[in-house]
Amino acid sequence: MANSGVAIYPGSFDPITNGHVDLVNRTLRVFEKVVVAIATNPDKDRSLFSVEERLQMIEEVFADTSGRVSAVSFQGLLVDYAERQGATVVIRGLRAISDFEYEFQMAMMNHRLKPKLETFFMMTGESEFYTSSRLVKEVVSLGGNVAGLVPDNVLKKLQDKFKV
Numbered sequence: 001m002a003n004s005g006v007a008i009y010p011g012s013f014d015p016i017t018n019g020h021v022d023l024v025n026r027t028l029r030v031f032e033k034v035v036v037a038i039a040t041n042p043d044k045d046r047s048l049f050s051v052e053e054r055l056q057m058i059e060e061v062f063a064d065t066s067g068r069v070s071a072v073s074f075q076g077l078l079v080d081y082a083e084r085q086g087a088t089v090v091i092r093g094l095r096a097i098s099d100f101e102y103e104f105q106m107a108m109m110n111h112r113l114k115p116k117l118e119t120f121f122m123m124t125g126e127s128e129f130y131t132s133s134r135l136v137k138e139v140v141s142l143g144g145n146v147a148g149l150v151p152d153n154v155l156k157k158l159q160d161k162f163k164v
């Protein structure tokens, strides 16, 4: 069966980890296109990487997917942006029980705002179960090694940021 449709994968991606990459690659088995969408809020942005840096890292990671993965940034409501992108499904990863409540609330709210837009959850791969952008940044900032948990280009950028 040919893949069809557009899925949107929203998040902060500060930075993208191998857990995110795994989810995008698995989504490509079902959908023709995946839009990796960085949500931005200029008023409360405490990100380590600028939006431009995050977009560039994502583009580099998916450079070999023949244009099936695009990296974008957006402001405002995800449901409105998803509609403008022609996406019918929102993808989110679930790592552990602790993710569930937050994800459930967002999915319910998005459903209320735009009932036609579905949220599909995927369990992250077992090696990414404990990986998060927040922990990766903390570990690198304290001199720890996160090789294998993030793509190589991201590892280099992290090392540059923290001068390790």
Ligand code: PNS
Pocket (backbone or CB within 6 Å): 010, 011, 012, 013, 039, 076, 077, 078, 079, 105, 106, 107, 109, 110
């Ligand atoms: O990676 P994150 O930070 O957990 O992702 C959260 C994200 C970006 C999916 C969420 O904050 C979001 O959708 N922001 C866009 C604004 C919006 O639509 N807010 C209402 C969500 S119910």
